[in-house]
Amino acid sequence: MPSTATLTERYIDATVRSLRPEAQDDVRAELEASIADAVEARLEQGESPDAAERAVLTELGDPGALAAGYADRPLYLIGPRYYLTWWRLLKLLLMIVPVCVLAAVALGQTIAAAPVGEIISTAVVATGGTILHLCFWTTLVFVILERAGADTGVKWDVDQLPEAREKGVGRSELIASLVFLGIAVGALLWDRFRGFVQVEGDALPILNPQLWPWGVATLGLLIVAEAVFAVVLYRRRGWSTGLAVVNTVLAVAFLAWSLILLLRGELVNPEFLSHIVAAGGEGFAAGDAKAADEGGIFRILAVLLGFGIALGVGWDIVDGWIKTARARRG
Known part of the structure; x- marks a missing residue:
């Protein structure tokens, strides 16, 4: 359903999304008919279409409460008001x-x-x-x-209605995934041959040059696999349990590649780290000495980087399973 859905379509979608799949079509049809009749009655009394639609939906109330009534699901623990x-x-x-x-x-x-x-x-x-x-x-x-x-x-009012969710995976999501992966490949090549850091006119790679060719080749295979996965996901028009499993495997594989190299001290170029020390001067050395009990500033930065990667991978996995659950309910 497009993002330009009417208030009525958004209201019905918000109501039926929490119902059992076998009940959704019947409730949708019933709501469409009852809302249309109520709006028509108000139009005959001289109200404008927009005002009539908003008034009818406001009278129906919170779609969560309406869905609970259709599902015969009581809303109490504290009380229905709260x-x-x-x-x-x-x-x-x-x-x-x-x-x-x-x-x-x-x-x-x-x-x-x-x-x-x-x-x-x-x-x-x-x-x-x-x-x-x-x-x-x-x-x-x-x-x-x-x-x-x-x-x-x-x-509650009708302006709080969520946008209707699109069915399946849109082309824009596929394009965004492929563009992001392309940027990642471009960043790898630029870092190796042009350098994000220049020292006296020479490129100073951030990633360890020793990763070339086999370490980077492994990462390249993961990037290609992610691109293929994005295309398959688009052609399947939605998530499934099998695709969520594949997404989890790819994410864990990238996490393992990153953390193993990070723990071994093989991910970042040692010359780049030496350049940071030299550029930081005495102040940097003093700060590193204060952090000696925790292994030094570079160890702290490595821990932060590792946690950042793990959080990103974790969100990717959780997001895939959430979308799978939504697809199954829909």
Whole structure:
């Protein structure tokens, strides 16, 4: 469904997306008919088409509540007045905060050169505690609001309707993927032969020249595999479990390639690091000495780079499985 969908189409899509697949078509047809009749009645009373459509949808209310009625799914835990606001806020917090805590604790423990077991246990305990606190305190706040009869100030209107999701994978997504992969190849070649860093007119590669040809060839194969995957995904017009598995394998393979070289100290050009030390002068050396307990500034930067790569790969994997789940529901 295109992004220029009418308010009615967006409202119906927002209502049926959480229903069972076998019930979606019937509910869609019923809503289309009832909304059309209600709009037609208002048009006969002299209202404009836009005003009539907005008034009818506003009377129907939050599509989440309407969907719950069709599914015979009660909305209570705190109470129907606050349930949807509480649930949406809690889901948003649980998607963001625990991941940030896990990454931050693991990063800090890694920089401090803690043993692997301590890194894992500390991060897991901190994340678990965060989840418990989020659930408890968020729920407690809404319980107090309900008992006090306070108004959260959150009111639903048709302008909050999400854009209808497109079916399958669009051509723009394919082009973006291929352009990004092309830029990656271009960056590799430029770094090797032209250099992003110039020292006295000579190119100073950032990546270790020893990676050529076999290390870079391995990365090139992964890039080609990603390009083929993007084309297959486009031709299949959507995600499936098999494609999500392939996406996970490719992402893990890139992560392994990056982290193995990073841990061995073979990813970044040693001459480039020496150039940074020379350019930094005494101030850089003093800062590196202060960070000696953590292995020096370069080790800290390597840890940060590794975590950045891992987070990017992790999001790519999760995003693939989320899209697969959406495709199966749709």
